[in-house]
Amino acid sequence: MVPHLSRAALTLTLSLVLAVPAGAQDGFLFRAPALSVTLRATHAAPRAEGDVFDFMTGELTLDRGDFAAQGFGIDAAVSLHERFALVLGVTRVQATRTSDFRDWVGDDDLPIEQTTQLLQVPVTVSLRWYPLARGRSIATHAWIPARLVPYLQAGGGYQWYRLTQRGDFVDYETLAIFRDDLRSSGSGALAQVAGGLEYWVTPRVGVNAEGRYGWGSADLHRAFAEFDRIDLSGYQAALGLSFRF
Amino acid sequence: MSALLALLAAAALQASPDQDPRWQPFIGCWQATPAEADADASPTGAFAFPDAEESEAEKPEGDRVMCIVPSGDGVSITTFSEGAPTGTRALRPGSGAVEEGGCRGVETTQWSQDGRRLLLSSEMACTGGLERSSRGVLALIGRASLVDVQSVHVAGEEAVRVVRYRALEMAEHPEGFAPDPAQALARETARMHAAQPLSLEAVVETYRAVAAPALEALLAARRAGYALDAATLLRLADAGLPGSTLDVIVALSYPEHFEVVEERPRERVALADYDPYGRRMPWNSGWGSSRYSCYGYSPYSYSPYGCDRYGWGRGSGWIYVIPAGGSGSGQTSSARAVKGRGYTRGDAPATGTARPRIDQSRAGSAGSRARVTPASRSGDSDRAAPSGGSARPTRQAKPRDGG
Numbered sequence: 001m002v003p004h005l006s007r008a009a010l011t012l013t014l015s016l017v018l019a020v021p022a023g024a025q026d027g028f029l030f031r032a033p034a035l036s037v038t039l040r041a042t043h044a045a046p047r048a049e050g051d052v053f054d055f056m057t058g059e060l061t062l063d064r065g066d067f068a069a070q071g072f073g074i075d076a077a078v079s080l081h082e083r084f085a086l087v088l089g090v091t092r093v094q095a096t097r098t099s100d101f102r103d104w105v106g107d108d109d110l111p112i113e114q115t116t117q118l119l120q121v122p123v124t125v126s127l128r129w130y131p132l133a134r135g136r137s138i139a140t141h142a143w144i145p146a147r148l149v150p151y152l153q154a155g156g157g158y159q160w161y162r163l164t165q166r167g168d169f170v171d172y173e174t175l176a177i178f179r180d181d182l183r184s185s186g187s188g189a190l191a192q193v194a195g196g197l198e199y200w201v202t203p204r205v206g207v208n209a210e211g212r213y214g215w216g217s218a219d220l221h222r223a224f225a226e227f228d229r230i231d232l233s234g235y236q237a238a239l240g241l242s243f244r245f
Numbered sequence: 246m247s248a249l250l251a252l253l254a255a256a257a258l259q260a261s262p263d264q265d266p267r268w269q270p271f272i273g274c275w276q277a278t279p280a281e282a283d284a285d286a287s288p289t290g291a292f293a294f295p296d297a298e299e300s301e302a303e304k305p306e307g308d309r310v311m312c313i314v315p316s317g318d319g320v321s322i323t324t325f326s327e328g329a330p331t332g333t334r335a336l337r338p339g340s341g342a343v344e345e346g347g348c349r350g351v352e353t354t355q356w357s358q359d360g361r362r363l364l365l366s367s368e369m370a371c372t373g374g375l376e377r378s379s380r381g382v383l384a385l386i387g388r389a390s391l392v393d394v395q396s397v398h399v400a401g402e403e404a405v406r407v408v409r410y411r412a413l414e415m416a417e418h419p420e421g422f423a424p425d426p427a428q429a430l431a432r433e434t435a436r437m438h439a440a441q442p443l444s445l446e447a448v449v450e451t452y453r454a455v456a457a458p459a460l461e462a463l464l465a466a467r468r469a470g471y472a473l474d475a476a477t478l479l480r481l482a483d484a485g486l487p488g489s490t491l492d493v494i495v496a497l498s499y500p501e502h503f504e505v506v507e508e509r510p511r512e513r514v515a516l517a518d519y520d521p522y523g524r525r526m527p528w529n530s531g532w533g534s535s536r537y538s539c540y541g542y543s544p545y546s547y548s549p550y551g552c553d554r555y556g557w558g559r560g561s562g563w564i565y566v567i568p569a570g571g572s573g574s575g576q577t578s579s580a581r582a583v584k585g586r587g588y589t590r591g592d593a594p595a596t597g598t599a600r601p602r603i604d605q606s607r608a609g610s611a612g613s614r615a616r617v618t619p620a621s622r623s624g625d626s627d628r629a630a631p632s633g634g635s636a637r638p639t640r641q642a643k644p645r646d647g648g
Contacts, residue, residue, distance in 0.1 A: 025473070025474075025499070026472075026473065026474035026475065027474045027475030027476065028473075028474070028475040028478055030495070030499075030502060136479075137488075138478055138479065138481075138482040138488065138491055139478075139482075139488035139489070139490075139491035139492045139495060140488060140489075140492050140566070141491075141492045141495045141496065141503065141566060142478050142491055142492070142495050144475040144478060144479060203475075
């Protein structure tokens with residue numbers, strides 16, 4: 001899935017880059033843009049609280065910070081008003097770390113290794129507020145964008161996750177080492193707030209920096225039995241390219 | 246009277262060496278023309294009429310001629326109709342009292358800072374207690390094209406009129422009004438200089454002198470675009486230019502995106518149905534939609550008050566900006582696409598007659614859908630099309646060794 005998504009993101013980025021500049025004038029647009037699309041690289045720092053993270057960081061050589069993830073996202077901000085926009089966003093972040101058992105090694109003295117992977121895909125709808133004007137309409141057919149456009153936004157949505165541990169594990173009852181692929185996936189509601197800053201290099205192309213915090217959790221299934229819901233809350237920081245249409 | 250006028254004009258033309266050189270481009274006789282005849286105006290912008298066809302009633306008469314001859318520090322303007330002089334009026338820079346047609350007040354005539362345009366204004370009180378103000382510009386928009394733009398404001402309502410003139414050839418001048426042929430080259434040079442596009446500074450100056458409607462009409466008549474950027478637009482906006490004027494400037498500068506449309510009376514309804522992006526006349530009758538009487542004031546002479554033969558309904562009106570390729574609502578007929586019936590022509594004119602298509606490659610397959618099949622390969626002639634289910638597998642799976 002990752003190569004496919006990366007290819008799709010690259011294709012989308014190239015398409016936007018090629019499509020956008022055609023309509024731009026020298027520092028102004030003929031009308032205020034109705035839509036902006038931001039493609040962003042995201043760094044996620046999950047809070048990683050709860051018993052399943054306690055278990056993994058207790059048994060394995062993992063820290064909560066190891067669940068920090070990189071990924072990408074796309075936001076489409078549909079202008080509702082001079083100062084408000086409805087933002088539809090989807091992000092994909094994935095953390096992959098190798099580890100071994102803190103307290104156990106094999107009878108060959110080699111570490112008992114495994115790979116832990118946490119994939120999160122939040123899909124959100126937010127209301128974005130621009131405290132400063134995004135641009136100045138000086139006539140019906142001339143709109144001059146502001147260079148710096150800060151914003152705040154809040155919203156919610158749904159978050160899909162997949163937790164995978166693949167490698168060697170210890171059966172605590174027999175101390176036997178076994179190889180397996182432990183998985184759980186599910187989804188849950190998400191709430192988030194965000195703040196960001198856009199810097200418009202041209203009327204149609206800009207860079208975007210954003211920080212957001214989300215609250216969410218989801219049930220664990222299958223291989224992760226009797227744990228509480230997995231904590232999917234945490235910070236995200238993103239840098240992106242924005243395009244206006 | 247005609248001979249006397251000719252003698253006076255000839256005398257005035259002889260005195261031209263003392264004339265203010267700013268008048269030189271205007272000296273000569275000019276014939277009123279429809280806008281489409283401005284062949285030598287700069288083609289740097291779009292100026293499109295949605296419907297170029299003119300009714301007979303609106304066609305200018307070919308003998309509507311205005312002759313401008315030097316007179317002191319100003320000029321004398323004599324108007325001809327059907328070859329006969331209909332009136333003479335003096336025009337000179339400065340302010341002074343004026344009393345005309347039941348109105349009295351103050352009129353001001355001044356040159357633009359670059360000396361290329363004459364800016365006219367008046368404030369008058371009329372019988373009945375109404376006040377009227379008028380603003381106008383007399384400017385060359387081409388080597389042989391003159392435009393007279395005027396707007397009148399009364400009690401919150403405004404009307405705009407543009408009349409275009411072409412320079413008469415020497416042989417076409419009424420007797421005694423032909424300018425000195427020895428000065429032809431100098432006159433042409435002066436006209437080329439005067440006809441240069443307005444700088445943006447001149448745009449601001451003209452706005453302050455004659456307000457937006459007349460300025461927009463002048464810009465539209467001149468058809469010149471500008472090298473605009475955000476800073477320039479902000480500077481113009483901060484100088485006080487209204488959005489409607491800025492829209493006209495933007496539209497003239499980007500003719501591939503916009504058309505500047507001069508509303509004519511019979512187009513008013515169609516344009517009102519369409520979002521005009523600009524102002525629209527606040528009423529649909531009165532000055533803006535019909536010729537109006539000048540209440541007895543020398544109706545056949547040139548006047549900066551709009552009281553000339555051409556009236557306010559002739560030739561032009563407000564300036565509209567529409568997307569390029571559009572004209573008004575974009576559809577003037579009642580043609581429709583009707584579900585279950587196809588297209589109906591309505592009152593749209595027929596341009597031909599249809600017949601059934603005869604296509605041999607499709608004969609006998611009417612109603613069938615085209616199919617795409619993979620090209621057959623050598624040795625695979627017995628392969629079925631990969632439509633699912635009938636393809637014969639070419640490889641077989643087996644357990645992996647040691648698996």
